[in-house]
Amino acid sequence: MVSLSRSKPIATPETQHFWDGTREHRLLLQQCEACSHIYFPPRPFCPSCSGRSVRLIDASGRATLYSYVIGHRPAPGFEPPYSIAVVQLEEGPRMMSNIVDCPQTPDALILDMPLEVKWQALDNEITLAMFRPAGKAAL
Amino acid sequence: MKSASIAIVGAAESTGLGVIKDLSQTGIHCDAALNALADAGLKASDIDGIACAGEYPVNLAYQLGITPTWLDGTYSGGCSFMLHVRHAAAAIDSGLCSTVLITHGESGKSRIGYYMGQNLAPTSVIGQFEMPYAPFTPANLFTIPVLRYMKDYGLTHEQLAMVSVVQREWAAMNPRATFKEPISVEDVLDSKMIAYPFRILQCCLVTDGGGALILTKADRAKDFPTVPVYILGTGESCETPLISQMEDFTTSRAFRDSGKLAFESAGIQHSDVDHLMAYDAFAHLPIYALEDLGFLPRGEAATFIAERNTAPGGRLPVNTNGGGLSYMHSGMYGMYALQESVRQLRGIAPAQVRDAKISLCHGVGGFFGASGTIIMGNERPD
Numbered sequence: 001m002v003s004l005s006r007s008k009p010i011a012t013p014e015t016q017h018f019w020d021g022t023r024e025h026r027l028l029l030q031q032c033e034a035c036s037h038i039y040f041p042p043r044p045f046c047p048s049c050s051g052r053s054v055r056l057i058d059a060s061g062r063a064t065l066y067s068y069v070i071g072h073r074p075a076p077g078f079e080p081p082y083s084i085a086v087v088q089l090e091e092g093p094r095m096m097s098n099i100v101d102c103p104q105t106p107d108a109l110i111l112d113m114p115l116e117v118k119w120q121a122l123d124n125e126i127t128l129a130m131f132r133p134a135g136k137a138a139l
Numbered sequence: 140m141k142s143a144s145i146a147i148v149g150a151a152e153s154t155g156l157g158v159i160k161d162l163s164q165t166g167i168h169c170d171a172a173l174n175a176l177a178d179a180g181l182k183a184s185d186i187d188g189i190a191c192a193g194e195y196p197v198n199l200a201y202q203l204g205i206t207p208t209w210l211d212g213t214y215s216g217g218c219s220f221m222l223h224v225r226h227a228a229a230a231i232d233s234g235l236c237s238t239v240l241i242t243h244g245e246s247g248k249s250r251i252g253y254y255m256g257q258n259l260a261p262t263s264v265i266g267q268f269e270m271p272y273a274p275f276t277p278a279n280l281f282t283i284p285v286l287r288y289m290k291d292y293g294l295t296h297e298q299l300a301m302v303s304v305v306q307r308e309w310a311a312m313n314p315r316a317t318f319k320e321p322i323s324v325e326d327v328l329d330s331k332m333i334a335y336p337f338r339i340l341q342c343c344l345v346t347d348g349g350g351a352l353i354l355t356k357a358d359r360a361k362d363f364p365t366v367p368v369y370i371l372g373t374g375e376s377c378e379t380p381l382i383s384q385m386e387d388f389t390t391s392r393a394f395r396d397s398g399k400l401a402f403e404s405a406g407i408q409h410s411d412v413d414h415l416m417a418y419d420a421f422a423h424l425p426i427y428a429l430e431d432l433g434f435l436p437r438g439e440a441a442t443f444i445a446e447r448n449t450a451p452g453g454r455l456p457v458n459t460n461g462g463g464l465s466y467m468h469s470g471m472y473g474m475y476a477l478q479e480s481v482r483q484l485r486g487i488a489p490a491q492v493r494d495a496k497i498s499l500c501h502g503v504g505g506f507f508g509a510s511g512t513i514i515m516g517n518e519r520p521d
Contacts (some may be wrong), residue, residue, distance in 0.1 A: 006271055007266065007270040007271055008261060009262075009268070010266070012267075015267055041264055041268045041381070066388065067286045067388050068283065068286060070334065072334060073334070073414035074273070075276075085272075085281065087487065094384065096269045096272045096273065098272050111290045
């Protein structure tokens with residue numbers, strides 16, 4: 001469990017499925033039935049064509065490192081240095097996350113390196129999708 | 140709207156700048172408003188339109204004793220004031236009001252009566268999908284795209300540091316600038332790490348301050364005591380409140396769209412621009428602005444800056460007040476950029492650009508979320 005003092009999301013009706021999914025270690029994206037666009041963050045309509053017919057799909061959890069910073073300032077729930085990253089999911093969308101299970105240094109965090117999801121529970125309700133270098137043995 | 144049909148006839152910053160302990164955020168709005176009224180030789184009763192951000196326009200009108208026929212509380216972060224100028228020009232042009240006061244006040248450092256207009260609740264899209272991963276500070280978020288830019292275009296740490304070095308040279312000429320001591324690339328790269336690759340000398344200041352503008356029809360402008368500054372062209376746009384969802388981390392869609400609208404409506408070329416204000420909350424922003432506004436091809440702005448083209452004596456003076464990096468930055472910096480454009484076109488800037496006739500002022504808000512661009516001139520085209 002990471003620190004409880006991190007900012008904790010509160011689901012809305014439009015996003016409840018996403019947070020229900022992460023609790024079950026599923027990374028749920030949405031896909032438009034009309035135009036096939038896959039998107040994130042969740043909303044009950046397609047941001048590309050405005051279609052309201054949308055299905056959930058399971059992301060593979062594979063991603064690459066698109067960009068990041070390494071935070072050096074102390075903050076509740078974060079122990080400096082900490083990476084704040086944007087990852088490129090295999091399915092197309094990007095999401096913010098933290099890269100874990102590796103040194104928080106520029107030498108260890110190489111742009112476009114392959115990543116895989118690692119689940120971290122904040123509490124019984126909220127589990128966050130973190131990412132780690134791909135191929136690391138499960139810790 | 141015809142280019143140059145609206146003019147800025149009043150412009151002033153707050154009396155104090157930097158640390159203001161004797162005023163709340165609302166009080167700073169009012170102080171700046173009174174200074175702008177005095178600058179234009181107007182009374183509150185002469186104002187019939189009001190716009191502000193980080194404050195409720197109804198309260199501002201009430202506090203100042205203004206009875207408006209037009210109100211605008213558009214909040215788009217630091218570029219809100221560029222959008223206000225654009226909206227005010229359209230409102231005056233269409234007859235909704237005749238004389239608009241635009242105010243900014245921000246207790247960004249002292250946090251007296253501080254208020255920000257953005258929804259950051261845990262239920263918000265930022266609260267759910269970014270804040271759990273990032274302590275919500277501009278230094279942690281606004282900066283995230285730059286490593287992508289560095290990899291894709293070969294931008295070096297030394298080139299990025301040069302943005303701060305050059306702007307400090309401008310600040311050295313400005314008595315109101317917070318930091319005036321010269322700095323070197325080494326100083327920048329040795330300064331305290333905040334959010335890699337950004338060090339403290341590549342991050343904006345945190346200060347208190349405000350500013351206000353008064354706009355009216357250009358036909359009336361010669362009746363005022365100040366040199367009129369004409370609105371030649373304007374643009375605005377937005378992309379996303381989530382920095383993680385920008386289409387491309389090496390370029391801002393909002394910058395490109397806003398800039399294009401401004402150039403098209405002004406009917407000018409890039410070579411016509413004598414002076415540029417490029418909102419610089421962090422050192423990478425002038426690089427993005429120079430490219431996304433079309434002054435330079437992609438990937439060439441850092442070299443352009445490092446070769447001193449934007450420095451004192453260079454061919455395109457940029458951020459001549461010292462910018463958010465050295466002059467001041469209360470959080471929503473756009474008003475101070477507009478004030479410097481007005482000073483340059485009035486010919487009263489501390490670091491005056493000789494014969495400046497056209498100034499472009501480009502703002503960004505909510506990180507790369509939104510953008511506003513104002514092109515101003517001190518000559519009225521025929």
